[in-house]
Amino acid sequence: MELFMAIAIGVLFAGGTYLMLRPNLIRVVLGMGLYSNGVNLLMITCGGYDRLLEAPFADVGADTAALMDPIPPDIILTAIVISFAVGALFLTVAYRVYLDHGTDNPEALPNHEAGDGRDESITINEPHGPMQREADTHGVRGHAAHAH
Numbered sequence: 001m002e003l004f005m006a007i008a009i010g011v012l013f014a015g016g017t018y019l020m021l022r023p024n025l026i027r028v029v030l031g032m033g034l035y036s037n038g039v040n041l042l043m044i045t046c047g048g049y050d051r052l053l054e055a056p057f058a059d060v061g062a063d064t065a066a067l068m069d070p071i072p073p074d075i076i077l078t079a080i081v082i083s084f085a086v087g088a089l090f091l092t093v094a095y096r097v098y099l100d101h102g103t104d105n106p107e108a109l110p111n112h113e114a115g116d117g118r119d120e121s122i123t124i125n126e127p128h129g130p131m132q133r134e135a136d137t138h139g140v141r142g143h144a145a146h147a148h
Contacts, residue, residue: 005045012038025094025104029087036083040076047072 012034019031047069098104 001050002045005041009038009041009045012041023105023107025097025106026091028106029090029094032090033083033087036079036087040079040083043072043076043079047076 016031016034016038019027019034022028022031049072050068094104097109101109103109
């Protein structure tokens with residue numbers, strides 16, 4: 001059982017590393033998801049999971065030697081929920097970066113600190129958000145209309 005879990009954890013970390021090294025924001029987000037799943041499996045393995053142990057529901061005076069520790073599964077469940085929320089946030093940010101700059105390649109994004117001539121971001125003339133579309137219906141075009 002532990003050998004299988006070690007192989008699965010290694011495959012998840014290897015896949016996550018491969019995806020995170022690709023120049024694409026979506027693949028970076030997917031790589032982080034594989035990392036979080038690998039860490040969850042690692043916590044299951046380190047928590048002493050065994051099929052022979054029973055769930056920790058016992059009557060008063062019952063033998064507790066054959067019961068599993070309830071803390072690792074609780075921590076793992078919390079980690080799953082947090083990684084889902086962080087993954088959704090990362091996907092939203094990656095989508096906004098793509099809409100604002102026209103690319104999801106991190107190397108092609110503007111770098112304001114280096115001053116490398118890529119400070120000008122790509123302008124997209126189409127409305128690309130619910131607030132932008134709502135402003136267009138009222139005769140206001142983005143932030144440029146408030147400049148005067």
